[in-house]
Amino acid sequence: MKPELLLSVDTKQRFSLDPRTKLYMLLIFSIVMIDGKTDGISFWLKPALSLLPFLLLLSGRRRKAAAIYLSVFCVSWITNLFLLDYLGTAAKIIVSLLTQLGMRWFPGAMMGYYLLSTTKVSEFVLAMQRMHIPEAFIIPFSVMFRFFPTISEEAESIGNAMRMRGITGKKFFKNPQAVLEYRIVPFMMSVVTIGNDLSAAALTRGLGNGKKRTSICKIGFHWKDLALMLVVTAVLLVFLFFSGGLK
């Protein structure tokens, strides 16, 4: 859990998309890429589709993540298609499990990373409001993303305190009960307390009054959203009709 998950501050972006477009692309990715076929039209379709997160990550100025993604995908793709035949049976199974992970799961995961790391919380909330998702889901959702950085901070300081007392993960098997209890209990205590403060603050600002909320964010569909959506929809259709569909 890195603090850069769902930004709350504004960053300069040259290429900003609507959160709904990103969600839609993520959905398509999870349908198309999870399938394991590499023959026929999938042979061209899938590498082409997996270039998309790479370009998007570049446009979101995440060069390092983009480079890692591209190399992992290329290595898994090439290994899986061309090098597997030269390996022995046991090695083949292990290697192909790893490459399948890099080929099928990683593009979707990178798409998710792109979505979370280039969208602001308030943009996401506004997008959900526009999609008419009930408040019962929007409020917990925004609280969740407000809490990920807090939780890693709390866990870190509790880990430091416990290291002073010699209760570390390395000694887990000596005394698992203490490790669990001394870490989880104070952690949850402090998180619950923070949560109480947060809900008091949010109620003061009128969170629970049931009125429609306004936002200063500007989101909307532009030509680039339309273009990307058309592209991924076309990919999905091609995938469904020309490669035998879901199996």
Added chain:
Amino acid sequence: MDKKKLNAKDFINIGIFTVIYFVMFFITGMMGYIPIFAVIIPLGLGILGGIPFMLFLTKTGKFGAATIMGTLVSVLCFLMGQSWISIPFGIVFGFLADLIFHAGKYKNWKYTVLGYCVFTEWVIGSMLPMWIMRDTFFAAYRNNGGTDEYIDAVMNLTANWMLPVVIVLGVVGAVIGAYLGRAILKKHFVKAGIV
């Protein structure tokens, strides 16, 4: 404020506990990347998730809370790049758990344990692609010239008994987790006045 319906404070609590629960899921999920250990994800999740979930129930204790939590956890899984299949599982099992908790009026211990067992089964949804992937994986392996006996042996090892085992392990983990959660709740949180 209406005592029976969820209000803004409950929503915030749901958000917080979903994060804690998800962190627990993440920890067990990390262990699951070692292929053989994937089977024990539901067991670990049940045990680790029990503590936050029991506290969560005593904090909110209203109809709909578990449904929202199940949905949110599975949506988070989706956002982290897993398959969308887990979302319907999260909603359905969350709702079933809610019905059971409601039948016990959120106080009856037996219903609570049963409900938590049902809730833990949502994890099947996030593990389902593994089975689907397994089939295509073996099909590809056969095309590449793998021997049929070997494939059959591996298939027998991992195939059909996996699903019931995962369900049973989920239930076992959830029961352990529920009792652990209640013990810790009594030992620490009641004393500290948090509940």
